[in-house]
Amino acid sequence: MTTTVVKAACPHDCPDTCAMRVTVENGRAVKVQGDPDHPTTRGALCTKVSRYTERTYHPERLLHPLKRVGPKGSGRFERVSWDEALGDVAAKLAAIAARDPEAIVPYSYAGTMGLVQGESMAARFFNRLGASRLDRTICASAGATALALSYGRSVGMRVEYFAESKLILIWGSNSIASNLHFWSIAQQAKRSGAKLICIDPRRTETADKCHQHIALLPGTDGALALGLMHELIVNDWLDPDYIERHTDGWAELRERALQWPPQRVAETCGIAAEVVRGLARDYATLAPAAIRVNYGMQRVRGGGNAVRLITALPCLIGAWRDRAGGLLLSASGWHPVDTMALERPDLLGARTPRTINMSTIGADLLREASPAFGPKIEALIVYNSNPVAVAPQSREVVAGFAREDLFTVVLEHFRTDTADYADYLLPATTQLEHFDVHKSYGHTSVLVNHPAIAPLGEARPNTEIFRGLAARLGFDEPCFAESDVDIGRKAFGRSVDFERLDREGWLQLPIADAPFAHGGFPTRSGRAQLGGEYVPNYESRASAPELAARYPLAMISPPARHFLNSTFVNVQSLRSIEGEPLLELHPDDARPRGIADGARVRVWNDRGRYVCTAHVSERARPGVVVGLGVWWRKLGREGTNVNELTSQRLTDLGRAPTFYDCLVEVAAEDAE
C-alpha cells in the first residue's frame, strides 16, 4: 500500500482558510486534517470539512457532461462527450457573441475561493469574448466599500493578536459557526481574563458563551455605534492625540454622535439605555479593546454606513496603538493579488461591457433589451455558485432561469437547484482533484493546494473547461495555454516566493504587528476617514409602518453551522445534524399565533411564501424570527427556501443584497 500526505487548503468561503493535509492511500483520499503547524488552523478543521471525503466521493457527484433533454428545470439530462458538450456550448456562444457579446453573462462567486479555479481562466475567457461583467456583490461588498472609505482597503488587526485583547466585541458574527478558528483565539483571550461581548439579534451558540449578549434589532448597529461615540465624548474617553494625528472627519461625525444619547439609541435598537452606557464604559476602559465585526450587520439597507461608523470606534480611543487593539472585518486587502495577471482585463481592448449585479439576477433575467439595460440576457455561464438557492427573491430568480430562450451552462460538482435549469451541465473537479493557490479574508497567510487524487470520472477543473471553450472559439493568445501551476505562480506577483510556498504549503505575509499604531492607513492621506450615519432598514416599523402592520416580524437568515451557504446541504451526515428547515421564533411571538414548537408554519410577505418547521426558542428575540441556513430548495418543504421572502433591494454602499432587511408574517399551516 502507498500512503502519501498532500499539502492542501480549504477552498470554502470561510474567513479561516485552513491549511489541510490530505492522506491518500492507493490513489484514494481517506482523511482530511488540519495542518498542526499553521498558526490559525492549529491542526483542527470544522465538522463540515473534516468529512470532506464524504462530499468528494458522494454517490451523486457529477462525473460526465450532461445535456438537457426534458423541459427547462425538469432536471432531465442525457450523457454526452466532452467534445460534443464543449463544441455545442462554443457554437452557441459564438452565435450570440456575433450579435452582441454582452448578451452573455458569467455568474460566479466563491464556491471555491481559489485564485486559479476562481477568476483566472474564466475571467480571461469572458474578457476576450467581451461578455457582460459581473458585479460580485452577494456577500461582502457593503462592508468592503465601507472599509475602503474608512481605512483605504480591507485591512485590519492580525487575527492572532486577539488572544491578547482584554475586551472583544463580536459584532454581527456567530464565530463558533462561521469563524471557528477566530473563536479558539477569543477563548484563549477569555482564559487570560478578557471580557467577550456578543452583539447580535439572535442568541447564537457564540452569544451563549460570551460574558454578555446584546440582542439589538436587526439593522440598528449604526445607531448603537453613534451612541457609543456619544458616551465616549461626554465622558471624556477619547484619545485626542490619535484623532488629531491619524484621522479626518471627526468634527462632523462628533456633531452627529452628540444627537444620539443612550435613551434614543435604546429606543432605536430595542435594548436598555443602561446597556449602551455599560458597553461604552467597557470599550473605553478595558484595554486593549478589539472588535471582530462580521458580515451579519451589513445585509440591511444601512449596512455600509453601519460598518463605516464602527470602523471609527478604534480610532477614537486609539485602540490601534496596541497590536491587540483595533478591528478586523476582512484581511483581504493585505494579500498581494495580481488581478491583472490573473484576469487579463487588457483582453477587452477598447470595449467596456456593461455590468450586471449578481444580487439582482432575478430581475435582470426578466428584463427586455433597452438603451439603459442593453441587450436581453441570452446566455448565463454559472460556476462556483448556486444562484437559484442563494440569490434573493427566488420567485424572480426561478422565473428567470426557467426562460426557455435562455441558454444556461452550469459547471458543478452536484445537481444543485441551479444545475436543474442547465442546458449543459459540466462536471467540475473538487479541491482534492485540482491545483490552486489561496489568500484569506480572515488571516494573513497565503496557501497552496496540491491535487491529492486524480479527477473523479470525467470531471475537469474550471480552468480546463474554459481553456477548452477558448480553443474552440479560436482564442489563441498565449494566456489561454497557461497551466494551472503557471497561473498560480503569477497570482501573487513578486511579493510571494512561489517555490517556497509550493514546498512549504503556506507562508505568512510580512505584516506589522500593530499596523496602524502610528497611523499609516492605506488611504490617500494616510489618515483614517471617519464618517457615516444611521440609515434605518427599508422594512421596519419606523420606516415602513404600513408594511409592518401587515408583516410585523423581522426575519434574518444567517448561515447554518453545518452548511456553508448552500454547500453541504446534500451531504447526508451534515444535513442530519441540521435536521430540517426551521424558523426560530420567540415564545412571545409564537403564543398569540397559536404556534407550538415543531409545528409546520407558513412564512410569507408580498414577495413569496415559504413552509418550514417552527422552533419556538429564546434564541430569537421578540419581534425577530430566524430562518437558518441556505437550504437547497428541492430538499426543503414544497421546493422553496428562505430566499422566497428576501428582496432585491440593495445596500446604501457597495450595491449588496439586503437579506436581513425583510419583514414577514408567520402562521401555523393548519390555522388557515
Ligand SMILES: Nc1nc2c(c(=O)[nH]1)N[C@H]1C(S)=C(S)[C@@H](COP(=O)(O)OP(=O)(O)OC[C@H]3O[C@@H](n4cnc5c(=O)[nH]c(N)nc54)[C@H](O)[C@@H]3O)O[C@H]1N2
Ligand atoms: N458554518 C458556516 N460558516 C460560514 C458560512 C456558512 O454558511 N456556514 N458562510 C460563510 C460566508 S459566505 C460568510 S460571508 C461568513 C459570514 O460570516 P458572519 O457574518 O460572521 O456570519 P454569521 O456567523 O452567521 O454571523 C452573522 C450574525 O449576524 C447576526 N445578525 C443578523 N442581522 C444582524 C444585524 O443587523 N446586526 C447584528 N449585529 N447582527 C446581525 C446573525 O444573527 C448572525 O448570528 O461566514 C462564512 N462561514
Ligand SMILES: Nc1nc2c(c(=O)[nH]1)N[C@H]1C(S)=C(S)[C@@H](COP(=O)(O)OP(=O)(O)OC[C@H]3O[C@@H](n4cnc5c(=O)[nH]c(N)nc54)[C@H](O)[C@@H]3O)O[C@H]1N2
Ligand atoms: N437568505 C440568505 N441568502 C444568502 C445568505 C444569507 O446569509 N441569507 N448569504 C449570502 C452569502 S454571504 C453568500 S457568500 C452567498 C453564497 O452563494 P454561493 O457563492 O452561490 O455559494 P454556495 O451556495 O456555497 O454555492 C457554491 C457552489 O459552487 C460549487 N463549487 C465549489 N467548488 C467548485 C469548483 O471548483 N468548480 C465549480 N464549477 N463549482 C464549484 C459548489 O458545489 C456549490 O454548489 O449566498 C448568499 N445568500
Ligand code: SF4
Ligand atoms: S470551512 Fe472554514 S473552518 Fe472549515 S475547514 Fe474550511 S476554512 Fe476551516
Ligand SMILES: [Mo]
Ligand atoms: Mo458570504
